[in-house]
Amino acid sequence: MRLLWLSALACNGNAHALLNYPRFEEWQEDFEWLYHPLLPSTHTLAEVEEGIDGVEILLVDGTLEEGLVKNRLAYKQLFERYAVEAKYIVTVGTCATFGGIFAQGGEGRSGLHFSGERRHGFFDGFWEKTLSLPGCPVQPEVLAGTLSLLRSEEPLPLDTLHRPKYFYAHTVHDGCTRNEYFEYKIDEHRFGALEGCMFYEHGCQGTFTHGSCNKILWNGVHSKTRAGTPCMGCTEPDFPREGLWHTSKRMGIPARLPLGVPRRAYLSLAGIAKAFHIERLERPMMEDKRG
Secondary structure: EEEEEEEEEEEEEEEEEOOOOHHHHHHHHOOOOEEEOOOOOOOHHHHHHHOOOOOOEEEOEEEOOOEEEEOOEEEHHHHHHHHOOOOOOEEEHHHHHHOHHHHHHHEEEEEOEEEEOOOOOOOOHHHEEEEEEEOOOOOOOHHHEEEEEEHHHOOEEEEEOOEHHHHHOEOOOOOOOOHHHOOOOOOOOOOOOOOOOOHHHHHHHOOHHHHHOOOOOOOOOOOOOHOOOOOOOOOOOOOOOOOOOOOEEOEEEEOOOOOOHHHHHHHHHHHHHHHOOHHHHOOOOOOOOOO
């Protein structure tokens, strides 16, 4: 299957992340890169601007900006030329999907279909064949897996933002190794430590962020929460939020609650959980017990 990767305002984080896919060389045998900024490709960017044929999947990386010129052509013109031909369009990463970090730096910047949570409608004619793969950066397994599913023409259930549910149906909280601390409201945590939940004090957004970070570990080893830093919610439309490492509260209760949990139910459960005293969860996890 023939792929064309067009970068807008991007840090190349998504392009680099793909190189960390453990089965990259084997996976790549099923695809042909017509153009990619880092990988051996059939064509140069100059040839892409002149016009090439055969694009089946168009990958958009980075924040779009009014008047952005790619080499010699306006990015909008380049995108529209190949979007018409492509069978699928994939927004790679949060910047291409929602605007992301680069959208904070100036006017006229957005994702392909969204400006944060608002659907702007500039490219509505291409919405039905677009898939959204947010992440800062997107996990290589999510990108490689989605492209393989498209190649095999497997049905791909999507959510309302066109994120594949195979990878975005769960929250980051699902699979977090700190869930016991969360359940019993044990919030004494230091950055980098194995113990404690980061939801109550340090702004962890895993309970309302859609993603597979604690199910598909980065490099097969880690996630932010396993490493002792809070989830920053990078797959959601409102990323980046202000005060990323601080939990805003109202009368001592987190202002934003876990996805789908009513405030009254949360207060009831929190009161019950606080009544427990679990010594095992209050000790250092790696405490040496030898006499």
